[in-house]
Amino acid sequence: MPFRTRTAVRGAVLTTAAVLLCSAASWARPAAAPAPPGWSAAPAPGAGAEPGPQDRPYFYLEGAPGTVLSDRLSLSNPTGHTITVRLRGAAPGGWLSLASARVTVPPHTRASVPFTVTVPRDAAPGESSGSLIATGGRGSGAEGRDAVPVHLRVTGRPLSALTVEKVAVRGRGAAALIRYTLVNRGNTVLAPRLAVRADGLFGPVLRRAARALPTTLRPGQGVDLTEKWPDPPRLDAVDLRLTVTAGGGAHGSATATYTTAPWGAVAGGGLLLAAGVAGPVVVVRRRRRARGASEVPGASGMPGAAGAEGAGTAAGAAGDGPPPGGDRADAAGQLAGTGPGARS
Structure with missing residues (x-):
């Protein structure tokens, strides 16, 4: 046992000495210079100094x-x-x-x-x-x-402004499209939102709440856009309004009129209305002309009677009711009939 203990101690001492010698050698040898970096x-x-980490x-x-x-x-x-x-x-x-x-x-x-x-x-x-x-x-x-x-x-004061221009509706039925142009009139980049409203003769026909458009507008930029209208009215006169908003208080709106009444239907209705008004006038005129032809002077061989009847006809043509003094005209006719010229 004593021999083994002395051997172990001697080995530990030799190991420690080797480590110390190696460390001293490494400290004595100068470190290798690092490779210079690239450009x-x-x-x-400032002041012509060389760039540094700071x-x-x-x-x-x-x-x-x-x-x-x-x-x-x-x-x-x-x-x-x-x-x-x-x-x-x-x-x-x-x-x-x-x-x-x-x-x-x-x-x-x-x-x-x-x-x-x-x-x-x-x-x-x-x-x-x-x-x-x-x-x-x-x-x-x-x-x-x-x-x-x-x-x-x-730097500078930001200004957000835009306008809606050239609003129009093209096509009918399922192919109707709302066309319009947005223009950024300010000095900031805008992300616009669009709301659509349309009112016809009998009430609202389209309501679309504001929603973000898939585009951004740089200052001074204009862009042409379309909006689908899948089911427009078939027979109506519509007032259309587009309203666009964006950040910074930008707001713009524009209106347009969209009339879907066919011109053929409008023209046909006007012709029917004109014919309905002019028809009775033509009939009345024809009746008056026929009455005047049957009362031409000399038709009955009695000038006096013809003159009296002509006066009665003229008075009747002036109005639909009996003319004033009608009884007097009848009495004058009777006296003329009993005169000397009336005897056979």
Whole structure:
């Protein structure tokens, strides 16, 4: 037992000594220098300093519509060979512009490339995003490409406004369509909502609550849209109203008239009405002409009697009832009949 204990202790001491010797050797040997990284692109720091971890990770610019803003992109090449980098801006509307599209950076140097941001005059107040893209050999990315984000804030008072224009109904029956145009008259992006109302001669014929349309409108943009009307009235005169709303208090409406009465039916009804009114007038005139022909003077051989009857006929033609003084006319006729000229 004592021999085994001494052997175990001796082994532990030797093991500890080996570990200590190895650690001391590793501390004495200098650490290997890390491999230099590839080139990189980043926002340029101020006062000509070199980019560092504490610098801004992206560009942030702010300005009113119509202004031109400027900044600088830094290209660092810590490698031992020259690199050539191609630059371009990626942003909606092309408001990013670089001073150079191709830059050569010598080994262990840094290049600063100016660029400008032109805020469009019709830009809507709010946030927009883009990026500066650098592409070259042996880059920091898998394909030698770096992209630096550019955030732009457009200042100004937001204005939300839109109009509804050119409202019309095309087709009849199941093929009827409501056509209209929406125009963004403000400076903000709008997501419109549409409500439809139609009233005929006998009451409401269409009610559609406001719902979101599958489109967005940029400032100044106009778009032509259609709305299906599956069951319009077959015989009616309809007043149609479209109402569109959007965020920020935008509101617009327009009306149109939709008449579904066929022109043939309207013309036929007018002809029937005219015939119904003109028919009795023609009959009355024909009857009056026949009565006047039977009472021509000299038809009975007695001028006196013919004159009296003619006077009676003229008085009767002036009205439907018995003429005033009818009894006197009859007495005059009787006296004329008993005169000397009446004897046989």
